[in-house]
Amino acid sequence: xxxxxxxxxxxxxxxxxxxxxxxxxxxxxxxxxxxxxxxxxxxxxxxxxxxxxxxxxxxxxxxxxxxxxxxxxxxxxxxxxxxxxxxxxxxxxxxxxxxxxxxxxxxxxxxxxxxxxxxxxxxxxxxxxxxxxxxxxxxxxxxxxxxxxxx
Amino acid sequence: xxxxxxxxxxxxxxxxxxxxxxxxxxxxxxxxxxxxxxxxxxxxxxxxxxxxxxxxxxxxxxxxxxxxxxxxxxxxxxxxxxxxxxxxxxxxxxxxxxxxxxxxxxxxxxxxxxxxxxxxxxxxxxxxxxxxxxxxxxxxxxxxxxxxxxx
Amino acid sequence: xxxxxxxxxxxxxxxxxxxxxxxxxxxxxxxxxxxxxxxxxxxxxxxxxxxxxxxxxxxxxxxxxxxxxxxxxxxxxxxxxxxxxxxxxxxxxxxxxxxxxxxxxxxxxxxxxxxxxxxxxxxxxxxxxxxxxxxxxxxxxxxxxxxxxxx
Numbered sequence: 001x002x003x004x005x006x007x008x009x010x011x012x013x014x015x016x017x018x019x020x021x022x023x024x025x026x027x028x029x030x031x032x033x034x035x036x037x038x039x040x041x042x043x044x045x046x047x048x049x050x051x052x053x054x055x056x057x058x059x060x061x062x063x064x065x066x067x068x069x070x071x072x073x074x075x076x077x078x079x080x081x082x083x084x085x086x087x088x089x090x091x092x093x094x095x096x097x098x099x100x101x102x103x104x105x106x107x108x109x110x111x112x113x114x115x116x117x118x119x120x121x122x123x124x125x126x127x128x129x130x131x132x133x134x135x136x137x138x139x140x141x142x143x144x145x146x147x148x149x150x151x
Numbered sequence: 152x153x154x155x156x157x158x159x160x161x162x163x164x165x166x167x168x169x170x171x172x173x174x175x176x177x178x179x180x181x182x183x184x185x186x187x188x189x190x191x192x193x194x195x196x197x198x199x200x201x202x203x204x205x206x207x208x209x210x211x212x213x214x215x216x217x218x219x220x221x222x223x224x225x226x227x228x229x230x231x232x233x234x235x236x237x238x239x240x241x242x243x244x245x246x247x248x249x250x251x252x253x254x255x256x257x258x259x260x261x262x263x264x265x266x267x268x269x270x271x272x273x274x275x276x277x278x279x280x281x282x283x284x285x286x287x288x289x290x291x292x293x294x295x296x297x298x299x300x301x302x
Numbered sequence: 303x304x305x306x307x308x309x310x311x312x313x314x315x316x317x318x319x320x321x322x323x324x325x326x327x328x329x330x331x332x333x334x335x336x337x338x339x340x341x342x343x344x345x346x347x348x349x350x351x352x353x354x355x356x357x358x359x360x361x362x363x364x365x366x367x368x369x370x371x372x373x374x375x376x377x378x379x380x381x382x383x384x385x386x387x388x389x390x391x392x393x394x395x396x397x398x399x400x401x402x403x404x405x406x407x408x409x410x411x412x413x414x415x416x417x418x419x420x421x422x423x424x425x426x427x428x429x430x431x432x433x434x435x436x437x438x439x440x441x442x443x444x445x446x447x448x449x450x451x452x453x
Contacts, residue, residue: 089445128340
């Protein structure tokens with residue numbers, strides 16, 4: 001089944017690719033490897049530090065939205081997510097209150113969406129989860145590296 | 152026009168590749184994808200946190216110098232920047248005072264240089280901008296991933 | 303000499319690939335480029351911030367263990383490290399006490415192991431060393447990008 005069809009069947013509505021906050025582009029690729037830009041959650045998601053301003057559940061939702069925004073950026077540049085064969089790498093930074101150690105649980109919100117769409121192997125990336133501590137900043141930022149089907 | 156010629160025409164003088172601070176190399180590649188090591192600005196640039204020790208304008212200049220150092224590292228390993236077809240990814244960390252949220256404006260100093268050299272599409276990367284908060288550290292650190300022309 | 307044989311000759315005993323802390327996989331690849339997931343040191347290594355809770359020497363050891371875990375994850379997915387031709391990129395985050403500036407010395411623990419195994423050029427990556435400041439967190443986290451031999 002095509003990826004675009006699968007996304008529709010799952011009832012997932014990708015947003016418009018968010019506007020850029022600087023001089024970059026939403027995605028770039030060479031051969032069969034594509035990089036998304038770093039994205040955060042929708043603007044409606046509460047900003048702040050997980051473990052103080054947000055719960056894990058709220059930040060999980062923010063991480064899911066972050067994934068949707070990364071996919072929206074890839075789609076806007078590639079034309080269609082049907083070109084994406086599998087996901088390779090996700091690097092995510094979780095805005096963490098002092099003592100908060102559940103960054104991996106937050107980033108599951110990002111990778112669970114990918115696994116729903118591409119399935120358990122193709123959708124499952126090598127992932128790194130890092131803490132940042134920056135009051136008032138978005139709760140999650142992440143980027144995505146994917147493999148494209150050969151042209 | 153060749154990249155090296157374009158750099159000369161723009162009046163950009165790349166520095167010598169900075170010495171290594173540990174056991175790594177300035178750039179490595181496989182097939183047509185090359186990674187620069189992480190770099191910071193020139194040693195003459197003030198260290199410190201943007202929004203407290205440095206203005207956005209000073210840090211923008213530091214980010215531009217960071218890009219020059221990344222390109223110098225790529226050039227030292229590749230032999231010539233004419234081998235670089237386009238830029239793919241830039242990940243940058245901005246040393247941020249509490250409340251400083253303009254990391255993207257700082258990193259424009261890095262990507263504006265790339266766009267001047269390679270032009271608006273080829274020079275524009277997928278970019279991620281992250282805050283760090285480490286008093287006394289360099290104001291910016293970033294790495295660069297590029298596509299090489301086929302040999 | 304094969305990489306697996308070299309590892310044995312050096313007396314290096316790779317651990318079992320650590321269990322996952324979330325929904326990801328230990329390594330993913332496309333063509334000849336493979337990404338490890340982010341890893342930290344063994345659980346026996348002291349957690350905390352270098353320059354306060356740990357010395358550089360202790361954190362160097364933690365970084366070496368982090369490399370062993372990244373290699374264990376690659377091996378578990380690839381079947382054998384003989385498939386790895388060279389290392390390309392290492393990005394490492396060092397949990398840093400205020401004023402600690404020797405992140406590169408800590409990450410030498412990671413890259414020295416790679417150089418022992420693959421030799422001075424193939425084992426030497428483009429590296430970025432970043433500080434994080436998160437009391438109680440692991441002392442190092444890093445990921446590894448490698449080139450695979452053509453199949």
